[in-house]
Amino acid sequence: xxxxxxxxxxxxxxxxxxxxxxxxxxxxxxxxxxxxxxxxxxxxxxxxxxxxxxxxxxxxxxxxxxxxxxxxxxxxxxxxxxxxxxxxxxxxxxxxxxxxxxxxxxxxxxxxxxxxxxxxxxxxxxxxxxxxxxxxxxxxxxxxxxxxxxxxxxxxxxxxxxxxxxxxxxxxxxxxxxxxxxxxxxxxxxxxxxxxxxxxxxxxxxxxxxxxxxxxxxx
Amino acid sequence: xxxxxxxxxxxxxxxxxxxxxxxxxxxxxxxxxxxxxxxxxxxxxxxxxxxxxxxxxxxxxxxxxxxxxxxxxxxxxxxxxxxxxxxxxxxxxxxxxxxxxxxxxxxxxxxxxxxxxxxxxxxxxxxxxxxxxxxxxxxxxxxxxxxxxxxxxxxxxxxxxxxxxxxxxxxxxxxxxxxxxxxxxxxxxxxxxxxxxxxxxxxxxxxxxxxxxxxxxxxxxxxxxxxxxxxxxxxxxxxxxxxxxxxxxxxxxxxxxxxxxxxxxxxxxxxxxxxxxxxxxxxxxxxxxxxxxxxxxxxxxxxxxxxxxxxxxxxxxxxxxxxxxxxxxxxxxxxxxx
Numbered sequence: 001x002x003x004x005x006x007x008x009x010x011x012x013x014x015x016x017x018x019x020x021x022x023x024x025x026x027x028x029x030x031x032x033x034x035x036x037x038x039x040x041x042x043x044x045x046x047x048x049x050x051x052x053x054x055x056x057x058x059x060x061x062x063x064x065x066x067x068x069x070x071x072x073x074x075x076x077x078x079x080x081x082x083x084x085x086x087x088x089x090x091x092x093x094x095x096x097x098x099x100x101x102x103x104x105x106x107x108x109x110x111x112x113x114x115x116x117x118x119x120x121x122x123x124x125x126x127x128x129x130x131x132x133x134x135x136x137x138x139x140x141x142x143x144x145x146x147x148x149x150x151x152x153x154x155x156x157x158x159x160x161x162x163x164x165x166x167x168x169x170x171x172x173x174x175x176x177x178x179x180x181x182x183x184x185x186x187x188x189x190x191x192x193x194x195x196x197x198x199x200x201x202x203x204x205x206x207x208x209x210x211x212x213x214x215x216x217x218x219x
Numbered sequence: 220x221x222x223x224x225x226x227x228x229x230x231x232x233x234x235x236x237x238x239x240x241x242x243x244x245x246x247x248x249x250x251x252x253x254x255x256x257x258x259x260x261x262x263x264x265x266x267x268x269x270x271x272x273x274x275x276x277x278x279x280x281x282x283x284x285x286x287x288x289x290x291x292x293x294x295x296x297x298x299x300x301x302x303x304x305x306x307x308x309x310x311x312x313x314x315x316x317x318x319x320x321x322x323x324x325x326x327x328x329x330x331x332x333x334x335x336x337x338x339x340x341x342x343x344x345x346x347x348x349x350x351x352x353x354x355x356x357x358x359x360x361x362x363x364x365x366x367x368x369x370x371x372x373x374x375x376x377x378x379x380x381x382x383x384x385x386x387x388x389x390x391x392x393x394x395x396x397x398x399x400x401x402x403x404x405x406x407x408x409x410x411x412x413x414x415x416x417x418x419x420x421x422x423x424x425x426x427x428x429x430x431x432x433x434x435x436x437x438x439x440x441x442x443x444x445x446x447x448x449x450x451x452x453x454x455x456x457x458x459x460x461x462x463x464x465x466x467x468x469x470x471x472x473x474x475x476x477x478x479x480x481x482x483x484x485x486x487x488x489x490x491x492x493x494x495x496x497x498x499x500x501x502x503x504x505x506x507x508x509x510x511x512x513x514x515x516x517x518x519x520x521x522x523x524x525x526x527x528x529x530x531x532x533x534x535x536x537x538x539x540x541x542x543x544x545x546x547x548x549x550x551x552x553x554x555x556x557x
Contacts, residue, residue: 002228002232032303032353035349051333051334051335052335052338055335055338055339055341055342056338058346059341059342059345062342062345062346063345063378064345067348067349067352067371067375068375070349070352070371071352071368071371074352074356075368131334132334132335133334133335176523176524176527178527
């Protein structure tokens, strides 16, 4: 009873916020509605008994991906007038593409047949002594090991690609090198000079600063 | 477990609400007195007296502050995004509270003893950044936005090493259930074999809760007060209390992961008679003291140093330690089979 109410509540909020993602005028609001949609999807996972997937959905999508989305969208300087500018010119084209897609989806839905052996897959019982996480781990790290590693490799390639695209060798700003700072001794940085009275500081040229300091005065 | 009325659907709902109240009320009192403790500890370090006027030893100070906050005017800046502006502190404070749903203060004394408790905690702490970003953006102020951007980068960076530290504890326990994680420490606390990870976790926790020396999102000397510069009255108080509630939560996580939760530190008879929640509270208090002590002692990090520490020191260290832990468990045959 309570589970049913919760399901319909979460599902309704999920659909409503998914619609708001594409209709909201402010892109930041769109991202926030997207986050709401993710959280409700996680709640539906919990209701379906897939608690591991629910938590991973929140950690990966809401905690990492959407933060970066929000970060980028907030930094963008979106000009709303420029966005609406070509609306009337592009409307016929957009409507045509939308109509074709609708017809295609409709044709697919009408001719949809479920594979005859599909109902057998549903009958596999959930193991009782296993938790969700254990069951997933047992499958991923044994039977689907290669698929799993392939996905990991794909992510690695994407990451290397992103780094290559954005990496520039910046010589300009001075960087801190902590090791070299720690390795410096007083003798390397401090020069003691015995000045003659009335000569002023003009004598201390850069050459004098870099010169080997006098051992007695360096202490 | 429960019988009669409390076994029905409606009864379970009522029972859960009562349990939540029994947890939240002491928690909020703890948050209030943490602000008092912070002022007293800082005062002691700086050879001052701290609050000592309101009540005996200044003990009513938190309530005086709360009443003052309630009666101040809530100012909503011109050009701000009104709803998000008011929503942001609610997120920050709410997240700090709901994470406590899974924390066991004694054997099976959690409101929800779920299988994926550790993941739940990690998920909630990864959401904490939203309160800060939304506050910074909705304020429509340059300083607030700078603070929010700093905080987003900082919290996302340190979460990576927190995740890896949690993983190295998890390979030792073989369970995501917080109750099981504490019970796995009956023989030895994980603080001893995983000491470097405790240090990494605690420092990352400082960064995650935006505490000194990593309080760059606030950075009074550079960006006024960072993301909550435009907030006043209760909306400010919610951010303030959220920060302290997050500190208590981080200390609770440290206690559960490394300091043996409610288990007695000395396994002899007079000490094992002390009830578990008391040990839990004492351990959390020790962690909180270190939080305050660090704030009183260390100067603020520079931003590039903060990023360097997170990505170039903690990430390789925690990743390496995870591989080391897993290898050691495999070689000695200590892997838990849950």
